[in-house]
Amino acid sequence: MRGSESQTALVVAQSTALVRKAAAKLAKRGLGDLWLLESAEEWFERAKTAKSQNQLIEFFECLQRTVALDPEHRDGLDLLGMAYHDGIGTLRDQVAAVEYFRRAAERGHAEAQYHLGLVYDYGHGVARDQAGGAAWERKAAEQGHTGAQYRLAGSYYWGNGVPKSRFQAAEWYRKAAEQGHAASQYELGKMYHHAEGIAKNLFEAAEWYRKAANLGYRDAQFSLSYTIEEGGAILDRLEAMAWLHKAAEGGYGVAQRCLGDRYFWGDGVPRDRTQGMAWYLKATEQRDCGAIYKLARMYAEGEGLEVSQDLAKAALWYRKAVDSGCDHDYGEATRWLEKHTETGEGA
Amino acid sequence: MKTDLVRRLTPEEEELAAKREELARLESQLADQELLLASLKAELAAFEGLYLRRVGVLYAELDEWNALLAELRAEQAGTPEAKAEAGEARAQAEEAYSAAHGEAANVQPFTPSPGLKKLYREAAKRVHPDTATDEADRARRERLMKEVNAAYATGDEGALRRILAGLDASPHAVQGSGIGADLIRVLRQLKQLRDRIAAIESEIAGLSEADLAKLKAKADLAVTEGRDLLAEMAANIQGRVNVARQRVEKKSDEGTGK
Numbered sequence: 001m002r003g004s005e006s007q008t009a010l011v012v013a014q015s016t017a018l019v020r021k022a023a024a025k026l027a028k029r030g031l032g033d034l035w036l037l038e039s040a041e042e043w044f045e046r047a048k049t050a051k052s053q054n055q056l057i058e059f060f061e062c063l064q065r066t067v068a069l070d071p072e073h074r075d076g077l078d079l080l081g082m083a084y085h086d087g088i089g090t091l092r093d094q095v096a097a098v099e100y101f102r103r104a105a106e107r108g109h110a111e112a113q114y115h116l117g118l119v120y121d122y123g124h125g126v127a128r129d130q131a132g133g134a135a136w137e138r139k140a141a142e143q144g145h146t147g148a149q150y151r152l153a154g155s156y157y158w159g160n161g162v163p164k165s166r167f168q169a170a171e172w173y174r175k176a177a178e179q180g181h182a183a184s185q186y187e188l189g190k191m192y193h194h195a196e197g198i199a200k201n202l203f204e205a206a207e208w209y210r211k212a213a214n215l216g217y218r219d220a221q222f223s224l225s226y227t228i229e230e231g232g233a234i235l236d237r238l239e240a241m242a243w244l245h246k247a248a249e250g251g252y253g254v255a256q257r258c259l260g261d262r263y264f265w266g267d268g269v270p271r272d273r274t275q276g277m278a279w280y281l282k283a284t285e286q287r288d289c290g291a292i293y294k295l296a297r298m299y300a301e302g303e304g305l306e307v308s309q310d311l312a313k314a315a316l317w318y319r320k321a322v323d324s325g326c327d328h329d330y331g332e333a334t335r336w337l338e339k340h341t342e343t344g345e346g347a
Numbered sequence: 348m349k350t351d352l353v354r355r356l357t358p359e360e361e362e363l364a365a366k367r368e369e370l371a372r373l374e375s376q377l378a379d380q381e382l383l384l385a386s387l388k389a390e391l392a393a394f395e396g397l398y399l400r401r402v403g404v405l406y407a408e409l410d411e412w413n414a415l416l417a418e419l420r421a422e423q424a425g426t427p428e429a430k431a432e433a434g435e436a437r438a439q440a441e442e443a444y445s446a447a448h449g450e451a452a453n454v455q456p457f458t459p460s461p462g463l464k465k466l467y468r469e470a471a472k473r474v475h476p477d478t479a480t481d482e483a484d485r486a487r488r489e490r491l492m493k494e495v496n497a498a499y500a501t502g503d504e505g506a507l508r509r510i511l512a513g514l515d516a517s518p519h520a521v522q523g524s525g526i527g528a529d530l531i532r533v534l535r536q537l538k539q540l541r542d543r544i545a546a547i548e549s550e551i552a553g554l555s556e557a558d559l560a561k562l563k564a565k566a567d568l569a570v571t572e573g574r575d576l577l578a579e580m581a582a583n584i585q586g587r588v589n590v591a592r593q594r595v596e597k598k599s600d601e602g603t604g605k
Contacts, residue, residue: 022446023395026403027559030580034565037583072586107586 040070047079060089067100077104078112085115085124094125105136113140114148121151121161130161141172149176150184157187166197177208185212186220193227202231213243221247222255241268248279253286260291284317289326292317296333315340359526366533373540378472380547382464385471387554389457389500394563396454401577403447405584410440412591419598459502466507467499473514477539480532 047062060083066076081100084093098119104112113136119126120133134155140148153172156165170191176184189208192201206227212220225243228236244262247255256279262269264276283291296317302309318333327333356364417436421429446452459467474492479485491510498506554560569576 016450018442019445019449019451022442023399023403023449023451024558026399026406026443026446027395027557027562029406030398030402031558031562033583034562034576034580037579070583072583107589 036069040066040073040076043069044073044076047076056089058089059083071103072107074104074107074109074112077101077107078109078115081112081115085119094119096125098125105139108143110140110143110145110148113137113143114145114151117148117151130155132161134161141175144175144179146176146179146181146184149173149179150181150187153184153187166191168197170197177211180211180215182212182215182217182220185209185215186217186223189220189223189227193223202227213246216250218247218250218252218255221250222252222258225255226258237268248282251282251286253283253288253291256280256283256286257288257291257294260294284320287324287326289321289324292321292324292326293332296321296336300336311340357526359530363526363530363533366530366537370533370537370540373537373544374472374475374478377475377477377540377544377547378468380544381471381475382468384547384551384554385467385496385499386457386459386464387551389459391554391557391559391563392451392454392500393457394566395451395559397456398559398562398577399447399449399452402580402584403443403452405581405588407440407443407447409584409588409591410436410443412588412595414440415595416591416598419595419602423598423602457500457502459499460504463499463502463504463507466504466511467495470495470507470511473511475543477543478536479539480536 043062043065047059047066050056050058050062060080063076063080063083066073067080070076077100081097081104083089084100085097086092098116101112101116101119105116117133117135117137117140118124120129120136122128134152137148137152137155141152149172152162153169153176154160155162156172157169158164162168170188173184173188173191177188185208189205189212190196191198192208193205194200206224209220209224209227213224221243225240225247228240228243241262244255244259248259260276260279260283261267262276263272263279265271280291280295284295296314299310299314299317315337318336321327321333322337414433414436417429417433421433471492474488474495476485476488476492479488491514495507495510498504498510555564566576569579
């Protein structure tokens with residue numbers, strides 16, 4: 001009786017000792033893993049410093065050490081994917097990039113999910129797969145990644161890899177727009193403006209355009225200027241003109257042409273054809289087809305006060321229209337050039 | 348005039364009084380050291396519980412998936428090497444499980460109140476085995492000291508009060524015969540106390556060398572930086588668990604696919 005009792009006590013004591021030993025091993029293991037994590041983090045910091053100093057090979061090598069020490073280092077995996085994708089500090093290797101993006105993406109890294117979505121969309125290092133791309137972009141979008149929300153909205157808008165849905169597009173643009181994503185604010189404004197997927201609401205359109213315009217988004221500055229005139233905000237022609245100027249000065253071709261029109265006809269500004277011409281020329285530098293045609297027609301017809309007919313110059317502008325790919329829809333430039341080459345005029 | 352009325356102490360008596368003073372000082376110091384050691388042990392045990400609950404269980408889960416993977420491989424390959432690997436992986440998984448889900452994992456956070464510390468210090472001073480005068484007394488004190496330490500670790504103030512209430516009036520109440528015997532006994536006690544204080548110091552040094560103590564120091568440092576180290580470790584291991592699980596699922600699909 002006593003013997004078996006003491007035997008039981010001995011067994012209990014032995015198993016307790018084993019458990020204590022096992023617990024000590026777990027502590028040792030944690031300490032070892034922690035050391036790896038800390039070393040990985042140090043290499044990652046060094047990688048970031050190297051990048052900021054434009055030491056690209058050092059950047060790449062530090063990233064390699066980071067993920068070798070900590071294969072779960074999500075930021076490191078994503079950046080290494082970027083390095084391979086863009087060939088930063090290493091040879092470009094899109095297949096390797098996909099693998100690193102995938103490892104980080106599968107571990108829930110939003111930026112990597114977005115990147116993986118993009119490489120699927122474009123077929124970089126992987127078979128092009130818009131549905132696969134949209135699926136990864138959705139994961140990132142659901143984590144609040146504005147770039148991914150913007151992409152996913154675009155996919156819904158055009159029906160790329162997801163069933164086309166203007167309503168879903170507007171919803172995802174809205175999510176990004178509410179986080180201050182200028183391009184999404186502009187797109188959401190457009191959808192209100194043109195009643196796509198949501199009811200037309202000029203006031204909302206102007207509000208979203210204004211947010212993006214304030215962030216310096218040129219297309220939105222331009223759209224805001226004419227939405228104000230269409231009555232989307234309290235009509236203030238001075239404000240509308242100010243936004244048009246801003247968009248034009250920012251180098252937005254359409255805005256430059258429209259501003260040219262205003263000066264040319266004295267619409268909202270004192271009539272000033274020299275200024276008008278200057279803006280038209282700027283717009284043509286941005287390959288704005290409207291401006292190129294406008295100049296071509298002006299020289300061809302002699303339209304406008306300060307310009308007399310000049311077929312040589314008209315030919316030059318029509319030629320530019322063809323070269324800039326503006327003539328696909330109209331064929332106007334091609335026809336004009338054919339006609340005038342036959343008759344020998346302006347050749 | 349008055350000095351004539353006071354009997355002058357003999358040199359032996361002076362010596363004894365001085366040694367008794369030193370004894371009292373050392374007893375107090377020892378109580379402080381015991382408190383420090385007991386607190387350190389309890390804090391470490393509490394941290395171990397936390398570590399095992401938040402991180403250890405994930406290691407156990409990781410080892411479980413790795414064992415499953417090794418077993419699937421052994422099943423498919425059928426080689427002695429694969430079988431041996433599977434056996435090792437299984438043993439490791441069981442060991443990690445026993446630690447992560449054992450008694451040590453149940454230890455709750457240790458937050459001693461000032462009252463508890465005071466009671467412990469008092470009890471340690473009064474029952475300390477190294478103030479024992481003979482072997483029987485020493486055995487009794489060792490048993491009591493264990494109870495005191497256990498009560499402190501579990502924050503049981505009531506138990507400490509009961510132990511204190513059950514003690515004799517004073518450990519020095521029993522006097523030996525003659526001043527010479529007293530002096531010898533006090534000198535022996537002094538040596539015991541010094542030895543114990545030195546032993547505690549080396550035990551504390553040893554404790555802080557342990558892996559668990561190093562982990563705790565790192566976790567404590569992380570808190571001052573506003574970080575949760577155990578959460579970071581857990582997130583890392585959870586990632587590895589997910590990868591291991593996916594591997595097992597893939598492997599078992601391959602197996603059924605064949």
